[in-house]
Amino acid sequence: MSRIPIAILGATGAVGQRMIQLLANHPWFEIAVLTGSDRTIGKPYGELVRWVLDGSPPPHIASMIVQPSDKVADVALALSALPTDAARSYEELWAAHTAVCSNASAYRMTPDVPLIIPEVNHEHLSLIDDQRKTRGWRGALVTNPNCSVIGVAMAIKPIESAFGIRQLHVSTLQAVSGAGYPGVASLDIIDNIIPNIANGTEEEKIETEPNKILGTYAAGRIDSAQIQISAQVTRVPVIDGHTALLSIKGVHAINADEARSAIREYVAPEIVKNLPSSPERAVILHDHAERPQPRRDRDAGNGMSTSVGRLRACPINDVRMVVLSHNTIRGAAGGAILNAELLVAAGYIRTH
């Protein structure tokens, strides 16, 4: 098929840049519109962007003129890397006409907005039908989870399916790229750890989003899962890749060997498997006792696989494990792109 023209909302920030980088040779999508804040409108993208990734923006993107975020473009699909406030201002405008796949937190917990990880809960997309009915939208609004939640949810999904989960302790070691640019000052993080992120709101997201993601769609709504979650987060001197230490208590006692098997046998649903950005394995289980590590494992599956290691019994709960995923690829830009691909495969995008 000819490629689908798409818009990137909030294209100048770190997540917007990553979307552009990941879409460089995308087989389905073609960047047609970039939007930015007042400061950037009307200027060529390449002149105003402070590119924080490796290399430089592709030349044909660098020459595109940045558009205002409040002017809905005639494209069938938009990826949103808008900051929370801007997302609240503009995403519904776009969603009335266009399918919006948003990385912003603004609408993640809104009841009729699906919070999607394709391998985990693609069936929640049915909420779009309700959105269209109730809100009169021709487009849609779909979100992906917080960058720490996404790996955790992928890693526990096979365990939740096999045993049910009652309690979940999460301790994270999060990369600086999660704070955007300029984000974390080097004076705050070289030879240092910051034991808090966004003044507790990061922990709040980790304690709520997984229950929506692992919930069940029925009759126009999501019945939340009922996992008790406690999250303690830290920022560490790592560029990319969030690490999480989990301790899990099952509804039924979780056996470590069976949990390992559950993860090994876990396969993405058919509709997800063939999406262009879908990794060969959604969750990779490591046997080596010192893995996963952010620098060595974050790029697994082109940054789209979640890695799990040290799955073993816990003296208090049932099992413990270490989870790693790439926070700006799977946890942000790549997550939104995979959602967009899923929308295409599921027939929610006008492709003509």
Added chain:
Amino acid sequence: MSRIPIAILGATGAVGQRMIQLLANHPWFEIAVLTGSDRTIGKPYGELVRWVLDGSPPPHIASMIVQPSDKVADVALALSALPTDAARSYEELWAAHTAVCSNASAYRMTPDVPLIIPEVNHEHLSLIDDQRKTRGWRGALVTNPNCSVIGVAMAIKPIESAFGIRQLHVSTLQAVSGAGYPGVASLDIIDNIIPNIANGTEEEKIETEPNKILGTYAAGRIDSAQIQISAQVTRVPVIDGHTALLSIKGVHAINADEARSAIREYVAPEIVKNLPSSPERAVILHDHAERPQPRRDRDAGNGMSTSVGRLRACPINDVRMVVLSHNTIRGAAGGAILNAELLVAAGYIRTH
């Protein structure tokens, strides 16, 4: 009083170096003997040591000739920075004649060997009387805990006293200096995290030592505390200062405000307060939501204070908090020195 001549066993490693640095101007102790491995015996300390701390060894130490560790010197006190195997070979030899304060793990869990944090369980020193009776020693063998345990035990002591503790989740972010020198390769830790230390044995120590430390001395033995502990450890790119994230369930429900008060009101016992290396406050409670941080707080109380922050309710257990302590000062060399000072104050050292 004139200063007590002491020996430092295993003086060339990272912990031995830190002992030398901390004793530079000690009011009670004077370094009389340095021991080292075969490679180093008979040579001037300054020529063979690969000094890994800031600055250089003091000149009068640099010119001392290194002695064999198996030749017990005529000193009343020895600080041991020996590696585990060497500790197992030599510490009992020394303890027959001399009070040995050891940082090694070899004998920490041996029933008649006190595992001491002066502010927490100085009364366990009574085990020395049993050592002398049963083993016929004129000296003694006293140990300090693992570098991660020491801060955790200090931080939970006031809570344990006020509420009792039933369950304890510990996730650590440990500094590279904890692995000694050369220790962690830079290729393994720059822009990276290693989610394991010493192949699980570090976690084992965290899951056992606190119960001995918080136990009760009675009639020649320690009745262990009965806290269920689960530890998950990581190595992080930080030079000094171990961070631990704790989630605690009390025997009696722990109220966060009362726990904060318990920590604030916690004072060291009279016999400890006036020891030269005793910090003004054993445990410092932070109110700022982004503290404690290793680089900014590890040197509190000259590296001898433990810092606690983010003490708040836990959605699963009762309370959560962040604990930081300097792993090579309070958690190793300084801990051993404080134990030695305590032995003097408690009358266990021949000072003539």
Added chain:
Amino acid sequence: MSRIPIAILGATGAVGQRMIQLLANHPWFEIAVLTGSDRTIGKPYGELVRWVLDGSPPPHIASMIVQPSDKVADVALALSALPTDAARSYEELWAAHTAVCSNASAYRMTPDVPLIIPEVNHEHLSLIDDQRKTRGWRGALVTNPNCSVIGVAMAIKPIESAFGIRQLHVSTLQAVSGAGYPGVASLDIIDNIIPNIANGTEEEKIETEPNKILGTYAAGRIDSAQIQISAQVTRVPVIDGHTALLSIKGVHAINADEARSAIREYVAPEIVKNLPSSPERAVILHDHAERPQPRRDRDAGNGMSTSVGRLRACPINDVRMVVLSHNTIRGAAGGAILNAELLVAAGYIRTH
């Protein structure tokens, strides 16, 4: 003598904070006034400052109310940590009444403003007499050099005295604290180097300031030294401590052994030796082939000594060497304080 009340201009930034930290127990000076920008005026210092150093501001400073920088206070001495523009707006106002020791670059190259490193060119203070005569000031304006220049100038002074210097190549590896706070983004510097600082202006300072510092005072003006200087600067992932690699061609051929002797025999002038912040040795010469190193040597002489190592012949010029100094102590806050102490000793401060 009773302590001299002083003002700190621009007290909330990183350099202002370091001044406060270094003055905590100063024998001569007592902080009486703190000034700040509009945002901060009228508020207690402790509430508004984002303290970037270790620990916290001293309690009696934390409770002081921040004053406007444009209201000259009745103190005999002011230390200025103002940013360049603010320095240009306010320092002359203060200098009319008060001796101002400024770390700002605004007036460093102004002909009648001394650019002072006490050990190197204290006699340039005579310019103050000219300032007072020409400008009608009762106070004075004295500056200290750029944070990279200060160590370089101290290190080459004994060589310049012994041989004269014709050409000087300088390559620097500068710490992130030199950029203030928030300064360098962690995304820009973890696992990275930035081969430029302040878009070339840092190099310009290194290429000009040393010639003023090493110049000769005569009849109301400084005759500049005539060293050709080429500087290439980089930012590196180091918290504190600027490293410089030097290659030097003498007016007379410089012999490496004699250069080493010149540095070893270099002593501060009598008037400087007894200043409270004066280090025992202004320049420390290392023999160890891997020193000086920023983390291990920056705190030498309480951060006031400059360290030199690897002084050896150069295949192109005469000699090469490595220079290290603490950029926010000797290179900024401590440099300004030492200048202030020199003003007292030289009789330029009203002390009654």
Added chain:
Amino acid sequence: MSRIPIAILGATGAVGQRMIQLLANHPWFEIAVLTGSDRTIGKPYGELVRWVLDGSPPPHIASMIVQPSDKVADVALALSALPTDAARSYEELWAAHTAVCSNASAYRMTPDVPLIIPEVNHEHLSLIDDQRKTRGWRGALVTNPNCSVIGVAMAIKPIESAFGIRQLHVSTLQAVSGAGYPGVASLDIIDNIIPNIANGTEEEKIETEPNKILGTYAAGRIDSAQIQISAQVTRVPVIDGHTALLSIKGVHAINADEARSAIREYVAPEIVKNLPSSPERAVILHDHAERPQPRRDRDAGNGMSTSVGRLRACPINDVRMVVLSHNTIRGAAGGAILNAELLVAAGYIRTH
């Protein structure tokens, strides 16, 4: 053509690993033999290797049994990642039968051994004819330069061609991967710089190798170039990518604009252009004043391009510039592979 079976000598170290990684999908070469030290012989590669790169070794390599380095295998081509001493012991053995492309320093300066950067001096390969004649070899021995030299030589080649070079100052900031594994201890390099590498021998290599590389082949020997070089090296907390600051004086005065043009117009010789590992551009010239940077530019041209920036006039010499290249790809494993490809293209490999 069917792929050429090759051996990798010293396959377990960091450079050997990188060779394996880069050859994963090589169109011309197929790994047939891996050799290692006594400790490793007879074991499957995957079980004994401590893989220090991202990800893991490819499965078909992991199952190969490691062979002794002193047993010459029947392959037409060998890549050597042997340490210097082992190179001295074994490379000539292999070269008698097989074309050896070595990354070791052992024979780089041997008169009849070409020291090759294909884009710079491919014509030096003619020395192989002399090797074969004089030594009676059926194979050959070809070396690639030191990891710091390779980028510097590529960057100055167009300038040398256009103006001649008389003097060259080089200051380097070298990545930790250059020291192999375990290499640099994290305690030595986090928040730190080490101002020396290999006790001066690294500088020696930088001061000699470029003159051989830029020399002229004539009648069985290389007439060295006559550039005076002064090198000052440092180790910095960067994983991969060596940065070098250059100051250059030409035989004829070098104009910065013309030097820029010379670099921009520089193209690899025809025989090199189509080699599989040859980058699109050998040398990339940056205009942005803060580039090149190791993390952002080391992977340019799949790690095979050298990046140059800040090319500008020098107050002492003619021009200055910043050079960056990937030390373990272009500067080691990739350099050896490109040399091997060149040997094939130049007809020096038996391919039947």
